Amino acid sequence: MSVSLRNMTHSERESGILSWETTSTQFWILLHRSTPTRKMASNFSLLHEDQFLCPICLDTFTQPVSTPCGHNFCLSCLSSYWDDETVCQCPVCKETFGRRPNLKVNTFISELASQFTSLQVTDAHTLSPDRQKDSAGCVVLCDVCTDVQQLAVKSCFECLTSYCSVHLEPHHRAAGLKRHTLVDPLANLQDRICGEHNHILTLFCFNDKMLLCDVCVRSQHVNHDVFPVQQAYREMTGVLGDTEARVQQMIQERQQKLKExxxxxxxxxxxxxxxxxxxxxxxxxxxxxxxxxxxxxxxxxxxxxxxxxxxxxxxxxxxxxxxxxxxxxxxxxxxxxxxxxxxxxxxxxxxxxxxxxxxxxxxxxxxNRHMEMWHVQKCLSSSVSQLQTLLRKMTAEITTFSASNNVTLRYLQQYEVNVLLDPDTAHPLLILSNDGKQVRYTKGSLRRRIQDVKPGEFTVHLAVLGRRGFSSRKFYFEVLVSQKTEWCLGVATASIQRRGVLTRGPDSGLWAIWFIENRFEAFSTPGVTVYPGKVERVGMFVDYNKGLISFYDVQTATLIYSCTDCFFTEELYPYLNPCDNQYGSNWDPMVIVPVTRMEDLI
Structure with missing residues (x-):
């Protein structure tokens, strides 16, 4: 490769008379003639690193372009440079162009830069005989051994070969091989090659979240955020690290809360x-x-x-x-x-x-004994009357204490709102009543095919939202669940995920309780029972400003569960999910009913 570059005259390199397509063809012919296919990539180490660095960003070329004067730059770097200049000239030699050149990606340099990128990460780990299996636990054997294949200790991305400790030795000795990318043994190196273009997957597109080769970038991801795999890996691991730290913090907070x-x-x-x-x-x-x-x-x-x-x-x-x-x-x-x-x-x-x-x-x-007995009786009656007054006062205090939940529920019921269900959000397997107060699960007779769902409908969760959203206020409503074996009730944000499975967690955009047979779970903490037993009528209260959501058993005025310290940034919509028949017959509807006072139940 270095010989073919030296054969090009200075005038040819500077003026660009010799096209890159011709040079690319000559380069690959010479390269195929001089090296075996498996060791072809090792010849890239003969090039100097500076030949693949953009003079503007000083990083490896990304979508390289060439100016008429023969200098090479990243497309985005050169475009930004010219956007800020009044005169269109080369950033290196300052040659001025009468009009702005029509820049196109230089496929030859792009391919070389892509191959060279894979040489930037060298093996920083010492050889370890313990790492003889790939990440899936499969045994990886040396591809070079001819008699008895030994266990591989490393795999090379450039050679597409796995080596035992003996055959890996040249990669630690030869200058060209030292720059190859060595990783722990991998059984399927071919999976690291682009199936469409047969080039190494060295780039990652953040827009489409997929691995790319250099050809993929030029053909389908020109204006996307594309970065080398190593950089993308650092970015993604950083994101995962932040997420892990947040998860760890939430674990610690919940462990502390659980302990308290x-x-x-x-x-x-x-x-x-x-x-x-x-x-x-x-x-x-x-x-x-x-x-x-x-x-x-x-x-x-x-x-x-x-x-x-x-x-x-x-x-x-x-x-x-x-x-x-x-x-x-x-x-x-x-x-x-x-x-x-x-x-x-x-x-x-x-x-x-x-x-x-x-x-x-x-x-x-x-x-005259009756007068004496009358006096005794009078004194006794007075004392008993005083004692009875004290006992009645004590009983009233006890009753007030036991009825405090009733007082609380009566207070919350004054914030009753009229909730109507929105059919445009309902899953296709749900049937809503004409008055918008009832929802039930149906099977067999679909309203329409699930494939034809509207944009605002739930596709996996058997849920429906209310027509009206609430914010910066208190509101309360009651739902009759009768003898249902499973159901879910709560409030959700307008941006809640409606297509696909909704991940149960604190950031799902849903605050709800999930009843399963004879126990309750919070939607954000699956598998954790927050209240045992069964109810027929549920009261739900939301204080938007205080970040409080509470669920009550209306018949006993008992608190089922409360979500505290919530932080809302959107309107909250009532969320009803009647669920299917997984835990037995569950055909009864969930019914939004008028508020029932405790005295009406007695």
Missing amino acids: MEESVKESKRETGDVIAESVMELTALVSEVQRSQTELVKVIEEKQKAAEEQAGVFIAVLEQELTELQMTKMMLRDIKQSEDHLSFLKTFPDPSVLLPHVTDLSSFSF
């Missing part, structure tokens, strides 16, 4: 146990005190009654004795009164005061 939640649950469980134990102890003590008061009250009343009965018994005995004496006095007076001898009667008439027996003053004794 677990600690919070444990602490809450301990506090709940302590509160229950203390409350039971206090109420038990109160019940015991009431029982003691009851026992003491009964004892005191019974003792009072016994004392009163004893007192009354003594008084009764006295009265009975006095009655006997008075009866006898009465009989005696009757006998005296019956005497007919007046003189004798008057002579023996006794003093009446002497005749009367000594009796007790009745006014000094009374048995």
Whole structure:
């Protein structure tokens, strides 16, 4: 190759009289005559690196072009240079052109530069006997060994050959071979060659995300962002590194959040146990005190009654004795009164005061027990009434605590909005009601062929969006899911991916809960149960400004799951996915229903 370049005269090289097509033909004829096909690429090392560098960007040629004065530049570099100059002249020799030349890619230099690019990466790793398999785990054998093929330790892109440690030695000794690209053993080197043009794949197109050879660039990717594989690799690994760092950060954040939640649950469980134990102890003590008061009250009343009965018994005995004496006095007076001898009667008439027996003053004794019992009853009733008031207050506080979820849900329900489903976004396997309030999955009778989906429709997820988007406000709506075995409900951005499978993650543009049989998952964390059980009616609340999304079991006013610290940059649209029959019969529709107050459910 160097001989053919020296055979070209200075005038031929400078004036461009000898066309590059002719030179290319002569070069390849000479090259094929002088070297075997497999070792052909090693001759490129005879060229100097400066011959493949653009004088403007000082990097290897990309889409090289030649000026009439014979100098070579990258197409984009020379075009940009001339765009900034008032006079069209060569950046190197300053030759001025009357009109701007019509630049075309120099195929010969482009092909040489493409081949030369592959020489820029040399093997920076020491030989390692452990790396004897390719990335797929296949054993790679030396292509040069004739008797018993030894395991290959490296593969050469230029030679398209895999070498054992013995046959690789020339690549570490010969100057030309040192610049070959050596990699860990690869079983299918031919896969590194362009199937259409039979050139090495040394370039990568960022627009189409595909590997290219130099011919591919000239034919189909002229105005695309094309870079050498090594540079593209660095760019892509950098992107993956950033993504990996972000993923690692999200993992750490979630691990920390999970740890905090677990600690919070444990602490809450301990506090709940302590509160229950203390409350039971206090109420038990109160019940015991009431029982003691009851026992003491009964004892005191019974003792009072016994004392009163004893007192009354003594008084009764006295009265009975006095009655006997008075009866006898009465009989005696009757006998005296019956005497007919007046003189004798008057002579023996006794003093009446002497005749009367000594009796007790009745006014000094009374048995008015009902007044005493009434007083006791009044005092007791007053005390019981005060105690009942305190108990009712305590019960009201307990009821308020247990009904706090009801209060919260009633508060959220005041932000109810009218949600209608948009048929232009529905998957072809979904059927919507005429009023836009119901959606269900159908099978067999498609609305139309899936291949004929409209641009705004979902093609994989059995989903539909609401007609209206919401931003910078709070909104709430309820969905009846009945006995469905699977469904998904949430909100999504207008730019959510609708064609193909939607990756479940925090950056999917969808915030939703996914019900599967008897448990709930957050759409962003597949496989993680966030709530056990089943519900029939779901309430969904969104606070756009605070980045809060909450899902409630309407019948029990229980929080199912909350997405917190969300960051929204677009309008949010209601997202309903009735799902298919993977987990059993699931034909029931998802129905957007008016808000139901808790008092209406009782």
